[in-house]
Amino acid sequence: MNVILANLLIGISFGFILFLLGTGLSLTMGLMRVVNLAHGALYMFGAYVGLTAARYSGNFAIGILAGGLSAGLLGLIMETGFLRRMYKQEMSQVLLTIGFVYILTNVTQWIWGPIPQSGVIPEFLSGSVPIGNITIPIFRLTIIAFGLIAAAVLWLFQEKTRIGAIIRAGMDNREMTMGLGINLKVVFTGVFALGAFIAGFCGLIGAPSLGINLGVGWDALLLAMIVVIVGGTGSIQGALVGGLVIGLVDAYGKAFFPEFAYFTMYLVLIIILLFRPSGLMGRAMQ
Amino acid sequence: MEMLKVDGLSKRFGGLQALSDVSFNANPGEKLAIIGPNGAGKTTLFHLLGGQLPATTGRIFLQGQDITRMPPRYRLHLGLARSFQLNNLFFNLALIDNMLLALKGAERRHFEMFQPLNARNDLVATAQRLLESIGLWEMRFAPVATLSYGDQRMVEVIFALSSSPKLILLDEPTAGLSTAEANAFADTFRQLLKDREDTSVIFCAHDMDLVFNLADRIMVLYFGQLVAQGTPQEIQTNPKVREIYLGSEGS
Amino acid sequence: MNKANIAGYAGTSWRDWLFAYAPYIGIGIILLIIPAFISTYFQSLLTKVLIFAIFAMSLDLILGYTGLLSLGHAAYLGVAGYTAGLLIARLGLTSFWIVAPAAIVMAGIAAAIIGYISLRVSGVYFLLVTLAFGQLLSVVAVKWRAVTGGTDGLVGIIYPDFGIPGLTLTDTNYYYLVFIAFAVCFFLLYRLINSPFGKALVGIRENESRMKCLGYNTWAHKYIAFIVSGLFAGVAGVLFAPFYGIMVPGHLGLMTSSSVMLMVVIGGAGTLFGPVIGAIVVLLLEHFASIYTPERWPLILGVVFVICVLFIRGGFGFHLSKFWSRLRIRYGNAES
Numbered sequence: 106m107n108v109i110l111a112n113l114l115i116g117i118s119f120g121f122i123l124f125l126l127g128t129g130l131s132l133t134m135g136l137m138r139v140v141n142l143a144h145g146a147l148y149m150f151g152a153y154v155g156l157t158a159a160r161y162s163g164n165f166a167i168g169i170l171a172g173g174l175s176a177g178l179l180g181l182i183m184e185t186g187f188l189r190r191m192y193k194q195e196m197s198q199v200l201l202t203i204g205f206v207y208i209l210t211n212v213t214q215w216i217w218g219p220i221p222q223s224g225v226i227p228e229f230l231s232g233s234v235p236i237g238n239i240t241i242p243i244f245r246l247t248i249i250a251f252g253l254i255a256a257a258v259l260w261l262f263q264e265k266t267r268i269g270a271i272i273r274a275g276m277d278n279r280e281m282t283m284g285l286g287i288n289l290k291v292v293f294t295g296v297f298a299l300g301a302f303i304a305g306f307c308g309l310i311g312a313p314s315l316g317i318n319l320g321v322g323w324d325a326l327l328l329a330m331i332v333v334i335v336g337g338t339g340s341i342q343g344a345l346v347g348g349l350v351i352g353l354v355d356a357y358g359k360a361f362f363p364e365f366a367y368f369t370m371y372l373v374l375i376i377i378l379l380f381r382p383s384g385l386m387g388r389a390m391q
Numbered sequence: 392m393e394m395l396k397v398d399g400l401s402k403r404f405g406g407l408q409a410l411s412d413v414s415f416n417a418n419p420g421e422k423l424a425i426i427g428p429n430g431a432g433k434t435t436l437f438h439l440l441g442g443q444l445p446a447t448t449g450r451i452f453l454q455g456q457d458i459t460r461m462p463p464r465y466r467l468h469l470g471l472a473r474s475f476q477l478n479n480l481f482f483n484l485a486l487i488d489n490m491l492l493a494l495k496g497a498e499r500r501h502f503e504m505f506q507p508l509n510a511r512n513d514l515v516a517t518a519q520r521l522l523e524s525i526g527l528w529e530m531r532f533a534p535v536a537t538l539s540y541g542d543q544r545m546v547e548v549i550f551a552l553s554s555s556p557k558l559i560l561l562d563e564p565t566a567g568l569s570t571a572e573a574n575a576f577a578d579t580f581r582q583l584l585k586d587r588e589d590t591s592v593i594f595c596a597h598d599m600d601l602v603f604n605l606a607d608r609i610m611v612l613y614f615g616q617l618v619a620q621g622t623p624q625e626i627q628t629n630p631k632v633r634e635i636y637l638g639s640e641g642s
Numbered sequence: 643m644n645k646a647n648i649a650g651y652a653g654t655s656w657r658d659w660l661f662a663y664a665p666y667i668g669i670g671i672i673l674l675i676i677p678a679f680i681s682t683y684f685q686s687l688l689t690k691v692l693i694f695a696i697f698a699m700s701l702d703l704i705l706g707y708t709g710l711l712s713l714g715h716a717a718y719l720g721v722a723g724y725t726a727g728l729l730i731a732r733l734g735l736t737s738f739w740i741v742a743p744a745a746i747v748m749a750g751i752a753a754a755i756i757g758y759i760s761l762r763v764s765g766v767y768f769l770l771v772t773l774a775f776g777q778l779l780s781v782v783a784v785k786w787r788a789v790t791g792g793t794d795g796l797v798g799i800i801y802p803d804f805g806i807p808g809l810t811l812t813d814t815n816y817y818y819l820v821f822i823a824f825a826v827c828f829f830l831l832y833r834l835i836n837s838p839f840g841k842a843l844v845g846i847r848e849n850e851s852r853m854k855c856l857g858y859n860t861w862a863h864k865y866i867a868f869i870v871s872g873l874f875a876g877v878a879g880v881l882f883a884p885f886y887g888i889m890v891p892g893h894l895g896l897m898t899s900s901s902v903m904l905m906v907v908i909g910g911a912g913t914l915f916g917p918v919i920g921a922i923v924v925l926l927l928e929h930f931a932s933i934y935t936p937e938r939w940p941l942i943l944g945v946v947f948v949i950c951v952l953f954i955r956g957g958f959g960f961h962l963s964k965f966w967s968r969l970r971i972r973y974g975n976a977e978s
């Protein structure tokens with residue numbers, strides 16, 4: 106029972122990180138039909154930058170902010186300089202973003218070296234707290250709290266604000282929305298940069314779960330992608346459901362079948378692909 | 392037996408009822424025109440008949456066989472072919488390659504992987520015959536995108552004919568054509584059908600000259616419902632039809 | 643009117659045959675005799691190029707011709723390579739006649755399974771799913787130490803033997819086996835591309851919904867193309883394993899899959915010769931980078947990706963084939 110409860114919280118906590126990671130990918134893929142394979146690399150870069158910033162300033166908040174901003178800036182450059190010319194040219198987007206991954210990864214190696222780093226946790230969030238018969242790291246609880254707030258904020262943004270409505274309209278029918286005189290280009294750039302910011306932001310936060318090393322970019326991308334396919338693209342709900350499902354599957358997988366934990370995620374992915382390819386929250390294909 | 396029987400066909404998109412309870416027949420060799428104002432549901436009907444969209448309710452029978460749930464490729468092999476309102480060709484490929492793809496598609500055997508397609512002289516000969524009938528054989532190596540709009544429109548129609556279908560659906564065949572081109576179309580089309588007496592044609596158009604020129608029977612769609620059918624004379628004098636087309640402008 | 647004119651295509655005069663096949667024959671002859679003129683080092687490099695050329699051509703079948711973006715193609719090279727490695731190094735089965743078919747069939751089975759699941763989705767999602775499966779197999783290779791040797795790799799893969807006395811593969815004559823395989827694969831793919839099936843794949847790439855209306859089962863076409871492409875990648879894998887002598891999980895992974903995609907695109911997707919040129923270009927670049935700046939090779943590769951996308955539309959192979967058809971039209975008998 107304790108094992109189940111403990112892993113429930115770990116799974117939810119990881120799930121929220123996955124949710125945030127998946128949101129950026131989901132919005133860009135659903136809205137802009139843009140493949141951003143560099144999404145994971147942005148996460149990685151944000152982790153490294155965030156770590157350095159946190160160490161120098163002694164402040165965790167500055168770290169995650171620095172991570173987010175640096176990734177957001179890169180995302181902005183990627184979109185305005187390159188990707189926006191390639192609407193609907195998937196092959197070009199794929200090659201371009203793969204190129205960015207290689208460049209970014211190699212540059213990161215150049216600056217920080219190939220040895221994996223360990224993340225940091227701020228003093229006041231370290232330690233564990235007893236809940237019932239189990240002890241949970243405070244950091245994980247904070248992530249859950251933070252994740253709930255972020256999910257609420259993003260959901261309100263999507264459903265209740267004007268920009269959110271524009272984004273949803275743009276997903277359904279891009280040409281029509283542009284025809285209504287709305288400057289969709291600015292919205293796209295903004296969404297893309299926001300997704301990049303969130304990815305970089307998560308880098309340091311996710312460090313205890315995923316680590317900080319040169320390969321974490323692909324790990325993060327794969328996770329984000331599984332979340333998006335399982336949950337369904339284009340919506341906050343989809344990313345949330347996908348994130349939580351994968352987070353829980355991963356946590357229980359590690360608890361009960363440690364050797365095969367990695368594959369449990371793939372199992373879910375395959376099941377979803379075979380039986381509900383549009384995702385748990387996605388609209389069913391016509 | 393009738394070539395096509397449509398029974399109680401309707402289509403609903405969420406809150407919008409695009410077609411309600413449409414029923415009609417088409418006989419072999421008959422040319423049926425479907426007219427109606429924009430948004431009446433003509434193209435939706437074509438998508439249902441062609442298999443591009445699933446029907447909400449109702450049934451479609453081709454020569455007695457229920458094809459309501461069949462995907463487009465089965466319908467083609469049963470003898471139903473269609474053309475599209477917006478040119479839907481292989482624009483980057485040469486005209487002859489377009490034709491060979493269409494002709495090969497009509498065959499049953501598909502997974503031949505060793506002999507060249509271009510060596511199928513029988514298919515090339517058929518393509519030549521079809522293209523010569525619309526005067527485009529000389530252009531056969533040109534990418535379709537470089538052909539004029541009017542020529543592309545004719546290729547659309549030839550595509551539909553390439554499988555020697557029993558029933559052809561033409562969705563606004565003269566859309567975008569100049570008056571001269573549209574007039575030429577009716578003659579060319581009749582020529583093309585000369586050897587295919589039993590082929591039924593269902594077409595929709597806004598061009599009334601074309602309609603009265605080609606159609607044996609006319610059906611009028613209005614807001615998704617079939618409000619009138621009959622011979623051209625009957626339709627011309629039908630008061631309801633006059634009201635639909637002329638009513639808002641004062642009679 | 644002779645057949646040629648009715649066909650409307652290149653006539654069957656000897657001049658036209660010459661023009662149609664001269665480049666292939668010429669290059670074939672060059673490839674056959676070149677080992678006599680170059681050092682064993684360069685011969686080894688050329689062997690590598692031909693192996694990757696087969697690999698790249700196999701990807702081009704689904705990428706360039708059918709329009710399916712697959713980023714997990716190394717999986718099939720890897721499955722074949724590991725199968726061959728297991729048979730040769732672990733089980734001591736070195737007969738070429740067992741190893742080669744077994745490895746190729748395994749690659750085909752992998753393609754059949756992965757293809758079935760991946761083709762449930764299309765476009766970007768298809769890409770991501772193929773990527774995921776590539777990574778999955780890579781992780782399996784890492785974890786299943788007992789079978790694959792984990793990150794240390796599967797070592798001791800020697801050349802298979804033909805069971806014919808006097809005909810043994812060595813470092814010096816392996817090239818000819820690879821060359822023969824390349825020539826056979828090229829020929830088979832050439833016929834496949836020009837067959838009704840191959841033309842249908844192009845039709846699917848250009849306008850899939852129209853193909854459906856014209857009577858084609860497009861899903862079946864895509865699935866079969868995927869499997870065939872996996873089989874040819876398997877051929878490359880069979881040649882790959884003894885050449886390197888070792889199989890590591892990285893061979894199944896993203897770096898390999900994206901390198902081969904780059905080869906196809908640089909050389910010209912949708913042409914048969916393009917991937918071959920692409921393989922030459924990318925491997926030469928890698929060769930020079932490994933001599934001068936081995937640390938920065940990924941960076942260079944990344945920059946090449948970006949430049950390629952921004953400036954080279956269609957790839958070298960595309961422009962080359964256009965140039966060649968213009969020559970044919972001017973000097974041959976082909977009607978323009």
